[in-house]
Amino acid sequence: MATAVAEHHAEHHYTSTGLPHTKIAIWAFIGSECFFFASLISTYLIYKGRSVVGPFPHTPWTDPSTGHVYHPILNIPVTSTSTFVLLMSSLAMVLAHAAVERSDHKWSRIWLLTTAALGATFLGFQAFEFTSFVHEGLKITTNLFGSTFFITTGFHGAHVTAGVLWLITMYFIDKKRGLGPRDAVNVDVMALYWHFVDVVWVAIFTFLYLLQ
Amino acid sequence: MTADHSHAPASDAHEPHAPPHQEVHFPTWKTYRWVALILFVLTVAEVWIYYTPMKGTRLFAPALITLSVIKFTIVVMFYMHLKYDAKIFRGLFLGPLSIAIIVIISLLFLFGHLSLHAT
Numbered sequence: 471m472a473t474a475v476a477e478h479h480a481e482h483h484y485t486s487t488g489l490p491h492t493k494i495a496i497w498a499f500i501g502s503e504c505f506f507f508a509s510l511i512s513t514y515l516i517y518k519g520r521s522v523v524g525p526f527p528h529t530p531w532t533d534p535s536t537g538h539v540y541h542p543i544l545n546i547p548v549t550s551t552s553t554f555v556l557l558m559s560s561l562a563m564v565l566a567h568a569a570v571e572r573s574d575h576k577w578s579r580i581w582l583l584t585t586a587a588l589g590a591t592f593l594g595f596q597a598f599e600f601t602s603f604v605h606e607g608l609k610i611t612t613n614l615f616g617s618t619f620f621i622t623t624g625f626h627g628a629h630v631t632a633g634v635l636w637l638i639t640m641y642f643i644d645k646k647r648g649l650g651p652r653d654a655v656n657v658d659v660m661a662l663y664w665h666f667v668d669v670v671w672v673a674i675f676t677f678l679y680l681l682q
Numbered sequence: 683m684t685a686d687h688s689h690a691p692a693s694d695a696h697e698p699h700a701p702p703h704q705e706v707h708f709p710t711w712k713t714y715r716w717v718a719l720i721l722f723v724l725t726v727a728e729v730w731i732y733y734t735p736m737k738g739t740r741l742f743a744p745a746l747i748t749l750s751v752i753k754f755t756i757v758v759m760f761y762m763h764l765k766y767d768a769k770i771f772r773g774l775f776l777g778p779l780s781i782a783i784i785v786i787i788s789l790l791f792l793f794g795h796l797s798l799h800a801t
Contacts, residue, residue: 487770489768493771498774501777502778504778504781505778505782508785509785512785515790546733550729557721558718560757564714564761568708568711571708665762668761669757672754673754675750676728676746676747677750680731680732681747
C-alpha cells in the first residue's frame with residue numbers, strides 16, 4: 471500500500487492545499503458547467519408555454535390550416551427508461567473506480583466498458599427520441615419549445631458523447647498497460663465528470679419532461 | 683447506511699502546508715448498491731406521480747422538484763463522494779451551484795411575474 475501511495479504521488483502534481491491539480495480543475499470546471507446548464511434550463515423555463523404553434527410537449531394541438539391533430543410530443547416511458555440507464559451507468563462508474571483502486575484489471579475493464587455501453591445506450595435513446603420528434607413535426611425551428619428543448623438536451627447529449635469517448639480511451643489505456651492506484655486520480659476525475667452529466671440529466675428530466 | 687465507511691481526514695486536506703497526502707475512503711459496494719436502489723425508487727416515484735391524479739394539483743411541481751433535489755443530492759454526496767472529500771471541493775461546487783440557482787429563480791421572476799404585470 472505504501473508503495474502504491476508513493477507511486478500515486480509520484481505521478482500527480484499537488485497544489486499547496488495538498489490536493490491534486492486535476493481534481494481541483496475538474497471541480498472548478500464542474501462549477502462553471504453549473505452556470506452553463508442553468509442558463510439553458512432557465513431559457514427553457516422562461517419560454518415554456520409561449521410557443522405560438524405546436525406540437526406541444528404535454529398537450530395536443532390542431533393545426534388550423536390543415537386540421538392535423540398533433541399529439542403531446544414527449545414520451546415519458548421511453549425517457550424514464552433512458553434516465554434509469556444513465557443512473558445505472560453512474561453505479562458502473564463507481565465500481566470501475568473501485569476496481570482501478572485495487573488494481574483489479576479484469577473488473578476495471580468490465581465496468582469501464584459497461585459504463586461506456588450504458589452511456590451509448592442513453593445516446594441511442596436520445597437519437598430515437600430526436601428522430602421521432604422530427605417525424606412528428608417538431609424541429610429546432612418549429613417553435614420556442616423545439617428550439618430550447620433540442621438545444622438543452624442536445625448539449626447534454628454532447629457532454630455524454632464526450633464522456634463515452636473518455637471512458638473508451640480509459641478502457642484502452644487499461645487494456646494496454648493496466649490501470650492501478652497511480653491512475654486512481656485520473657479515473658476519479660473522469661468519474662466526477664460522468665456523475666455530473668448524470669445529475670444534470672436528473673434536473674433536465676424533471677424540468678423539461680415532467681413539469682408542466 | 684453510512685456506518686460501513688470511514689471519513690477521509692478532510693479537515694487536514696486543505697491546510698495551507700498540509701503534505702500532499704490524504705487518503706479518501708470512498709463508500710463501499712454496499713453503500714453504492716443502496717444508493718442505486720434509492721435512485722431507482724425515486725425515479726419510479728417521479729414517473730408514478732406523473733401518471734396519477736396528483737398531476738392536476740398544486741402539489742405536482744413541488745413533489746417532483748423535491749424528488750429531483752433528493753436524487754441530485756444523493757448522487758453528489760455519494761457517487762461524487764463530496765461528503766467524504768476535501769471541503770474545498772464543496773466550495774468549488776456549491777458556490778457556483780448556489781449562484782446558478784439564484785440566477786434561474788431571478789430570471790423566472792423577471793420574465794414570468796414581472797412581465798405579466800408589466801402592462
